[in-house]
Amino acid sequence: MASPREQGGATAHAGAHDVDVVVVGAGLAGLRTASALRAGGATVCVLEARDRVGGRTWSEAIDGAMLDRGGQWMGPSQDRVAALAQQLSVETFPTFCDGRKVLELGGRRSEYERDIPSINPLALVQMQAALTLLDRQRKKVPVDAPLDAPDALRLDAMTVETFRDRYVKLGSVAGLMDCAIRTIFGAEPGELSALYFLMYLNAGGGLLSLAEIRGGAQQERFVDGAQALSLGLAARLRHDSALDLRLRAPVHRITQDRDGVTVTHAAGEVRGRYAVLAIAPSLAGRIEYEPALSAARDQLTRRMPMGATVKVIVTYARAFWRERGFSGEAISTRGPLTLVFDNTSHDGQTPCLLGFIVGRAARRWSERPERERRGDVLDALDRCFGPDARAPVAYVEQDWSTEPFSGGCPVGIMTPGTLSNAPDVLRSPQGRIHFAGTETATVWTGYMEGALESGERAAAEVLTRL
């Protein structure tokens, strides 16, 4: 732990604390941190930059249904999310996935059933071999100590594209794997550290666990949208007089001294004994610190850019794809949609398709004219499921790269060398500042489950110091 320089003289504030802990960010991580701190008896102030809670989860009424502009799924082994949903009486339902799937690979469209893609037998064998090898490799990378993995420095000095090239020789297999990787990270395989990739897979139980619907991270949805979890947590906290939750309070500066922290935000300042930053590292890097955090921590925040994801939500009068025997799933290397899912509301009243534009395609998406973007998306859905796709009821794009208080989605990624340079500073406190956020999680990193786990861990750290 890098201990900040403690100031000799007391400041004007020293000793006079407004609260025990100031939590920065009211996404799932920050809210879970706050609720765990309250359960431990600490007084808390939560500062949130936006005018809403939920962070990268954000549900909105679209064409009569509560649909998700951000994170939206829950899968097996995400026990914290499941328990929270149950506590808050947030209902879930299975993601629809019955029927034929569409694959657009290297300009060729095909359809397939079950989970075995329509590629030739040789490619299937190579894919199976690659998945087996990947699963063996990822198990060797401890999520909480990735540099303990065999050959860790070498793996961190190569991209996932380089790593994948070693094992996958067929273009079709590489194309399919890249579609999964792009969607999971919102980034190209050529941007990611191979060591980080394996660690991330391990945190979520492997590539298939992360990529699949049934038995995977996309298995369940929330009837009222995933933001219901944050809204529910926030509603409980609002009834608690020892907790103060402030919206529209972006944090600009955090000062540490021998007695505590002073957190300056757009509408004032709050004095606490400790602070927990429950925001992505890249965003934490835009706060001014006095004294400065360690050089290694500072570097980390400059080395975890956010992935790029545009979610496209398209509703229709009828679920025409289901009528034609399609599940609504499609994978495409042609784009702009890398992945498509059925996203119909739980009651079937709002038929909906959901498409992901990710990685390189997403980073420049918002610069193109809206009409052209919409045309490209409807073309892609037409190619997959037929011309009915051209007559949507609602067409909504959510480009997370243009959200100033996210800067991207789903997760802050690690480029090569980031882990080797700073294996510990992701989670280690810096003086009186502790770190939560799904990027710091050791289970289901990058997912809602990870956000909750990180909040529990950070709250426990602080409670032992109070």
Add this chain to the structure above:
Amino acid sequence: MASPREQGGATAHAGAHDVDVVVVGAGLAGLRTASALRAGGATVCVLEARDRVGGRTWSEAIDGAMLDRGGQWMGPSQDRVAALAQQLSVETFPTFCDGRKVLELGGRRSEYERDIPSINPLALVQMQAALTLLDRQRKKVPVDAPLDAPDALRLDAMTVETFRDRYVKLGSVAGLMDCAIRTIFGAEPGELSALYFLMYLNAGGGLLSLAEIRGGAQQERFVDGAQALSLGLAARLRHDSALDLRLRAPVHRITQDRDGVTVTHAAGEVRGRYAVLAIAPSLAGRIEYEPALSAARDQLTRRMPMGATVKVIVTYARAFWRERGFSGEAISTRGPLTLVFDNTSHDGQTPCLLGFIVGRAARRWSERPERERRGDVLDALDRCFGPDARAPVAYVEQDWSTEPFSGGCPVGIMTPGTLSNAPDVLRSPQGRIHFAGTETATVWTGYMEGALESGERAAAEVLTRL
């Protein structure tokens, strides 16, 4: 060019400009921008965060000599630096390099003369082949349009370590090349994009041109230190009533509207028609923009972390290494000093050695106790040049990673995928904001020469709009 959303209504400021152009940063790039703008008739305000000009050049009296804590050399083909030195009557002198050199490779110490390292003949042949190939490859990467290079996306999706592994099989050759790469970028070969690397080499005329003393970028030094160039430029500008240069004015926020820009700094705000950011992209990413800059530009600032360099300046009563026939140059894979140079003052009155701690070793350097760090450095100099190294007169470390207004040195690097995602936003204006800084240069990127070129280019861009 991404044009910011222009606001319909005029703000309180609209129309009332304090100056034509606000330049952020008074390093060589910002000062050159300002002087070129003044030459074109524009009124200018330069805002500098520090209490000095010069940015990553910073000269100080150490043991009676003006020595450089930052950038310090000039080489052939750096015509702008040479011309500026002449204009300002800043004197130069050749870097000392006569005598035997020391090589510490894989635990083995050897000595050699001239420029041919003491490695076995097979290794020499492989190194020569690798250098020839590298030179052929770098010439194919246009500095102003790197994605036009053959195989550009593939090269940007691999690290320099991966790229080097393809051509260099011998550990000794790889070790030597990595020493050069680490020192040039302050980063590990496993962190850098291969495409960026080739582009950077091309901007400076190839790896040997960047790495060598005689005939290379380290050929000449400045009698009064390299900061004399910035001090000289600033002194001229201070006599000019149409230019305002303010120190201790870190910029927090830049607002654009239909008539101009409002730049908010620690001590107030300045209104101009245009702004030029003459700071590293990583630092520019910490400014708040209203309206937000394009997502692609925002991403760039999150993807160009600063290299890490600690300069260690050690002065002695006598130049004992010269007396023993050493040039003062050493290359080591053992560390902590990757590279050592003679750094004696021009008059020989202050014998001095200069060591570089770079990349991974530098990132965590400041976390170790000072006594231990000093011990390790003197051990290393002893191994190279003998036990006299243990009795320095002055011992000074300059750790650029801990400088809040640099965040590292010598240059903002590009990790894999950065160029592919955003080939244009490095230099393209964002509305009324233009970009200078050595990272944006198309000749000698990362060097003083590049800083000057970038300032000339940015000033010319703005002048055509005034």
